[in-house]
Amino acid sequence: MMEVGPFRVNKDKRTLSENMHAWTKVANVIFLESPVGVGFSYSNKTLDFHLSGDKSTADDTFVFLLNWLERFPEYKGRPFYISGESYGGHYVPQLAATILSHNLENSSTRTSINLQGILVGNPYLDANMNAKGEVDYLWSHGMISDEAWASITKKCSLDQRGYKACVTDMHGADQSNIDPYDIYASVCLEGPIETQYPSRYTPRSYDICSDRYVYVYLNDPRVQKALHARPTEWTHCTSEIAWMDAPASMVPTLKWLIEQHLPVWLYSGDFDSVCPFIATRYTIKDLGLNVTEPWRPWIVNERDEVGGHVQGYTGGLVFATVRAAGHAVPSHQPEAALVLMHRKRLSSKGSSGLDGAVAVPTP
Amino acid sequence: MMEVGPFRVNKDKRTLSENMHAWTKVANVIFLESPVGVGFSYSNKTLDFHLSGDKSTADDTFVFLLNWLERFPEYKGRPFYISGESYGGHYVPQLAATILSHNLENSSTRTSINLQGILVGNPYLDANMNAKGEVDYLWSHGMISDEAWASITKKCSLDQRGYKACVTDMHGADQSNIDPYDIYASVCLEGPIETQYPSRYTPRSYDICSDRYVYVYLNDPRVQKALHARPTEWTHCTSEIAWMDAPASMVPTLKWLIEQHLPVWLYSGDFDSVCPFIATRYTIKDLGLNVTEPWRPWIVNERDEVGGHVQGYTGGLVFATVRAAGHAVPSHQPEAALVLMHRKRLSSKGSSGLDGAVAVPTP
Numbered sequence: 001m002m003e004v005g006p007f008r009v010n011k012d013k014r015t016l017s018e019n020m021h022a023w024t025k026v027a028n029v030i031f032l033e034s035p036v037g038v039g040f041s042y043s044n045k046t047l048d049f050h051l052s053g054d055k056s057t058a059d060d061t062f063v064f065l066l067n068w069l070e071r072f073p074e075y076k077g078r079p080f081y082i083s084g085e086s087y088g089g090h091y092v093p094q095l096a097a098t099i100l101s102h103n104l105e106n107s108s109t110r111t112s113i114n115l116q117g118i119l120v121g122n123p124y125l126d127a128n129m130n131a132k133g134e135v136d137y138l139w140s141h142g143m144i145s146d147e148a149w150a151s152i153t154k155k156c157s158l159d160q161r162g163y164k165a166c167v168t169d170m171h172g173a174d175q176s177n178i179d180p181y182d183i184y185a186s187v188c189l190e191g192p193i194e195t196q197y198p199s200r201y202t203p204r205s206y207d208i209c210s211d212r213y214v215y216v217y218l219n220d221p222r223v224q225k226a227l228h229a230r231p232t233e234w235t236h237c238t239s240e241i242a243w244m245d246a247p248a249s250m251v252p253t254l255k256w257l258i259e260q261h262l263p264v265w266l267y268s269g270d271f272d273s274v275c276p277f278i279a280t281r282y283t284i285k286d287l288g289l290n291v292t293e294p295w296r297p298w299i300v301n302e303r304d305e306v307g308g309h310v311q312g313y314t315g316g317l318v319f320a321t322v323r324a325a326g327h328a329v330p331s332h333q334p335e336a337a338l339v340l341m342h343r344k345r346l347s348s349k350g351s352s353g354l355d356g357a358v359a360v361p362t363p
Numbered sequence: 364m365m366e367v368g369p370f371r372v373n374k375d376k377r378t379l380s381e382n383m384h385a386w387t388k389v390a391n392v393i394f395l396e397s398p399v400g401v402g403f404s405y406s407n408k409t410l411d412f413h414l415s416g417d418k419s420t421a422d423d424t425f426v427f428l429l430n431w432l433e434r435f436p437e438y439k440g441r442p443f444y445i446s447g448e449s450y451g452g453h454y455v456p457q458l459a460a461t462i463l464s465h466n467l468e469n470s471s472t473r474t475s476i477n478l479q480g481i482l483v484g485n486p487y488l489d490a491n492m493n494a495k496g497e498v499d500y501l502w503s504h505g506m507i508s509d510e511a512w513a514s515i516t517k518k519c520s521l522d523q524r525g526y527k528a529c530v531t532d533m534h535g536a537d538q539s540n541i542d543p544y545d546i547y548a549s550v551c552l553e554g555p556i557e558t559q560y561p562s563r564y565t566p567r568s569y570d571i572c573s574d575r576y577v578y579v580y581l582n583d584p585r586v587q588k589a590l591h592a593r594p595t596e597w598t599h600c601t602s603e604i605a606w607m608d609a610p611a612s613m614v615p616t617l618k619w620l621i622e623q624h625l626p627v628w629l630y631s632g633d634f635d636s637v638c639p640f641i642a643t644r645y646t647i648k649d650l651g652l653n654v655t656e657p658w659r660p661w662i663v664n665e666r667d668e669v670g671g672h673v674q675g676y677t678g679g680l681v682f683a684t685v686r687a688a689g690h691a692v693p694s695h696q697p698e699a700a701l702v703l704m705h706r707k708r709l710s711s712k713g714s715s716g717l718d719g720a721v722a723v724p725t726p
Contacts, residue, residue, distance in 0.1 A: 136503065137503070140499065140500070140503030140504070140641065141503070141633065142633045142640060142671065142672050142684040142686070143672070144658065145654075145657065145658030145672075145674055146644055146648065147654060147657070147658070148658065177660075177667050177668060177669050178660070178669050184686070184687050270504065270505045277505055278503065281509055285509065291508075291510060294508065294510070295507065295508030295510070295511065297540075297541070304540050305540060306540050306541050308505065309505050309506070309508075311508060321505040323505075323547070324547050
């Protein structure tokens with residue numbers, strides 16, 4: 001409801017309006033609230049919440065998809081894509097790897113999930129590279145000084161744990177009215193009535209308070225009933241979950257997926273300092289691929305506006321930036337995000353690329 | 364008329380409107396079109412245009428100021444500041460050095476130009492550091508690839524000439540509908556009727572076509588007559604001038620000014636890739652000063668909006684960034700630019716800092 005879905009929640013928190021740039025306009029989309037314990041996804045076994053992790057999330061989602069296709073067999077064999085964002089940098093490649101592994105093990109079920117590619121926005125892929133990219137991003141965008149950059153880089157070049165401590169220091173020093181997920185966005189004023197902070201910087205259509213409208217709307221008992229959801233306190237994140245496993249780096253998984261010839265699309269809003277595009281570059285460098293299509297601007301619309309830049313690599317990896325977009329690209333730049341998604345489909349008419357996208361966004 | 368002045372030219376190119384954030388609201392300002400040959404500044408000797416350069420510009424401006432103060436002696440002894448932008452990174456320190464040198468030579472004229480500080484926006488200070496800063500800025504803002512950055516940096520780390528060739532290459536590769544002076548600005552459509560390119564990125568009040576309105580307005584014979592200007596083809600830049608001298612670096616001049624205890628304020632719109640704030644950081648590093656006030660956000664208004672970041676150095680140097688502003692800061696962020704200018708005056712009420720600013724913008 002904030003990103004790629006067909007509806008947006010209005011300021012009144014009770015009514016909806018159409019998202020002109022919904023991804024449902026170009027693909028059938030399954031929205032899955034994952035892992036179990038967030039959103040409307042639940043388990044009857046308390047243990048499930050205490051044994052959550054990357055692996056159980058991938059396994060659960062895989063079982064969900066198999067069951068879903070059994071229930072709607074007309075979708076079996078359709079080209080299928082997985083999409084996510086942020087920590088989706090873990091969820092999406094791992095689910096893809098789970099699907100491909102099962103396809104390899106049992107080739108007779110191969111067509112049951114006809115995975116054709118993955119698409120992840122502002123992905124969290126590698127703890128070290130993300131921290132390094134964050135420091136470099138903050139420096140190159142004027143958020144930290146030369147001295148802070150040098151100190152953090154010197155102190156923190158050793159291991160993940162070191163980095164974490166330093167990044168915490170860094171954040172402590174730089175708290176101000178800047179949203180780390182979109183460093184030029186307006187700020188949502190807290191209070192009984194949410195008001196959007198008028199920003200001189202990027203007064204775009206994106207309403208920074210929209211996550212609050214969604215929260216209120218989805219907790220309306222009438223809405224929960226209409227959705228056939230179990231009555232619950234809907235929340236997109238929860239501290240109730242204990243996390244058992246999370247690899248420090250997704251590089252091995254991504255390498256394996258590329259070896260399996262799975263097209264991988266990574267895209268990054270370039271105003272995000274949390275999972276910055278610079279970090280994604282570093283991780284891509286670690287993949288050791290060659291450039292097949294050099295860095296070039298890509299165009300959003302008939303006014304020839306530059307939507308960002310894009311580069312192609314051996315094995316089908318594509319990396320694209322989305323200009324002036326924060327962490328949640330389809331919130332900040334819905335038109336550009338849809339074009340990016342759609343262009344992939346267009347590009348397939350003749351050359352390589354993805355086709356008939358079915359996206360499964362993860363939170 | 365585009366930056367700090369009291370009026371803006373309207374779209375009709377014939378009428379004016381008030382600039383609510385004019386620097387004339389907080390200081391008396393002399394606007395000098397410099398060097399001779401640009402704007403309404405002229406010479407009766409053709410030779411002057413063939414012997415132009417940094418030195419003659421400083422000398423001419425110094426003579427102009429002396430004569431001006433003789434004509435308006437009530438301003439003698441007033442606190443005086445010099446301001447400029449871009450290549451003003453050469454003009455302003457050199458004029459300041461000329462004034463201080465004359466003051467030292469003849470202490471009796473010391474009060475005739477009571478220089479209290481200089482203020483330069485997005486300054487061009489050092490050819491090598493500017494080129495290095497530009498490459499790093501373009502990379503960290505997603506305009507060039509890892510590969511282009513590595514290649515340019517490798518090829519071009521030697522001397523100024525090398526850098527220039529590489530930067531030319533780089534520009535050749537990256538031409539697109541992005542304004543290098545404000546990489547998130549809209550684009551002005553060329554044509555018989557100028558229309559502002561609608562941009563999704565930063566639809567602020569700044570009209571990217573405004574330089575054309577100014578051009579037409581100042582070439583209106585009635586306007587030229589009303590200004591008591593000699594009829595001319597007004598232009599803010601000209602290729603008629605041969606440039607005889609320009610030091611590769613202003614670091615020695617800046618060092619000398621700081622030794623003379625002259626307050627130096629440098630500020631940078633952080634959306635500018637031409638004289639990027641990263642380049643100014645590199646040049647400041649070459650000055651070898653210590654930090655006295657660590658990097659911190661500065662606040663524009665009662666809504667606590669962050670206007671940018673600021674850092675203080677030994678000797679009185681201050682460096683401030685202006686958030687989401689391009690090369691011409693007062694055009695892109697007039698409120699923030701005025702606050703920055705005004706805050707300096709406020710800061711003097713009690714501590715150090717500048718007071719009673721008189722700015723002389725150079726083109």
